[in-house]
Amino acid sequence: MTVTAPVAERPAKEPKQSKRPQRFNEGTGRLAALLLSPTLLVLGLVVLFPIISALRESLFTSGTKLDANGFIVKGSTFVGLDNYLDIFKGDTGHRFWNAFYNTTFFTVVCVVLETVLGVAMALIMHKAFKGRGIVRASILVPWAIPTVVSALLWKWIFQADGVANQLIGAQVLWSTEGWQSKLSVIIADTWKTAPFIGLLVLAGLQTIPAEVYEAAKVDGASVWKTFTRITLPLVKPALLVAVLFRILDTLRIFDLPFVLVGPHKDSVETLSMLAYDQAFNTRYGPAAAYATVLFIYVAVVAYAFVRILGADVIGEARAKKPGGGGGGGKRWKKKNAVKGSADTSVGAVAMGGGA
């Protein structure tokens, strides 16, 4: 069904790539700079400025001392890296590593569950059957619900006399410290975001040409073989981007545990909640330090993910060989039409899905 579009695209794409190294002439370069400047300005304002400002803020502290009249001494003092060092010291250090563990735990468990369920959902949604439209829409409903609202829904389900306890026939106090509160967050998060992975993978599935499956059938490949050798490799670019987005999102998880279980609960306290807690008590320096540490953690994880698995986030590796990750992002290889059609970025995948 979608086979014609990518194949037709091929000749147009090849020359573009060979043009890449070619220099722009001066006029074109100036025009490009001019055209890009509004974007760069906006990016600088909304991305660069807050980051630099937060970094600066994290080196200061304010409002910690009272004067003789009981008024807080105004102004902020430069404390260097003290805010960062404090994070790892004593009680706060214990709290930090606990939150660090929780954040990582939620990320690993939730993303794995969501990926498995999401792919399963995508495979179901991809099948042609009666009422497919309704199934697709209903699977996407959780994703459309704001996190706080879904947290409130699940809170209602998980309360002491709630539906969850009625179903399992035992009185589990879900919001108390322990594995049960972690489990409640995992269930609610998976319920909400598996459809997101499902949606992106579905878009990827729709770009896989039917001929490949036909060929597999002719060759007598089993269903499992077809799935592992054809579907997975060809859907991998879309899947990796979806998983990366989920990882970045889950590392910042805040509202779900905050509303569903509550603040200051060791079992579900995450790094974002620590930063929030500091900011809430008007200690913006330490809050910025926590936020920066989280920022670095997220950045490192994202970088590692892209390097190791070769996730094609911005679609630059359009011509990269599928499955040829492991740092092969810079290599440009020739490949046959089928591979090229699957190795498209998310944007192209989504467009292909509509074809």
Next chain:
Amino acid sequence: MAVAGSLALLATACGSGDDGSSSGGSTAGALEGRGPITLASGKDTSGNLQNQLNAWNAKHPNEKVELKELPDDADAQRQQMVQNAQNQSDAYSVLVTDVVWTSEFAANQWITPIPEDKVPDLGKLVPATVETAKYRDKLYGVPITSDGGLLYYRKDLLTAAGITDAPKTWDELLADCQKVAATPGGKGMNCYAGQFEKYEGLTVNFSEAVNSAGGSIVDKDGKPDVDTPQALAGLQELQNGFKTGAIPKAAITYKEEESRRAFQDGKLLFLRNWPYVYSLANKTDGSSKIAGKFAVAPLPGKDGPGVSSLGGHDYTISSFAKNKATALDFINFMASEAQQKDNLSKTSLAPTWASLYDDPTLIKQFPYLPQLKASIATAQPRPRVVKYGDVTAAIQQAAYDALSKGSDPKATLTALQTKLQSLITP
């Protein structure tokens, strides 16, 4: 990622309270200037606040008050007020502040002192409520609404068990539970519940237990004083309640509404809650199984009547506001007997005007007023400290550990005392 990086900045960089007009911070201290002002208050759920403002505006066409509605959630209200103050914006003139925020706001000089002689009705207000508006013996606001805990009890079951009066002590309460459990109607009933989830309500309930046993969390001079035998007795009472099952296990997840539902479903003999439960539990539309079957009493204590924590709101003046003279007049208007009476009868919010609790027509409308008066008259404010957010979190941590994990109460209080000492600077 950028969002994560700038999380902390939201509070400082993205404040939108300032509408471009110049800061009025320089006039802090002097209550001068007349003209239009604003009132920053939590969501006006009853709609009566706007009515009151209309009444004021009709009389003062040149000094109109505009309502700036803040979110329903108290934390969100505080956050907006803090942002507004940090931007030194004059967008909010009069702030409706929770009684526990006074110290923090005053110490940061976000709100302005009000000379006591400028509030002529101060003497008519319940003294305990006026204390909530003070920081270091200086008045920073006027209490307009109050709130105190009440003991709700199943009068029908107590009568059936031959008990005529509500319990005045914890021992009496537990004994009453035993007696009721022996009657046919008392089968499967839980004895007592309050609010024990890890949130502000736990601070309220823990403080009440400690105060009711003769202890305190922070003493009169503002120093932590929680490592005492009295405080220990209070904490142990709650802990034993959970251990013996007098307090149901599920109560560790109760906030106000969860505990109200348990009481309304007829599962609880005694409930500690605020006055708002009264009319809801008396609804005859089927939502409550105990309409007309319960009564209220002041909270019980260790050896006599208990001590409630104080709720409610003070009206304070932002240091950065213009037209502070108008703001003060407006606060005095809201504190007046006529306005408080009107507000009570329309919203059922507890007033601070002492004599209203003895008004026969109001008592007819709100039969719990005499008990509420007793509750508020002897109530203690929660710790009045600058770092209230940290202090209440520390209290919740200690109490929650003791109640949910059964940690050693003595060691818990010793640790809490140390923690509070580091948070409360003399």
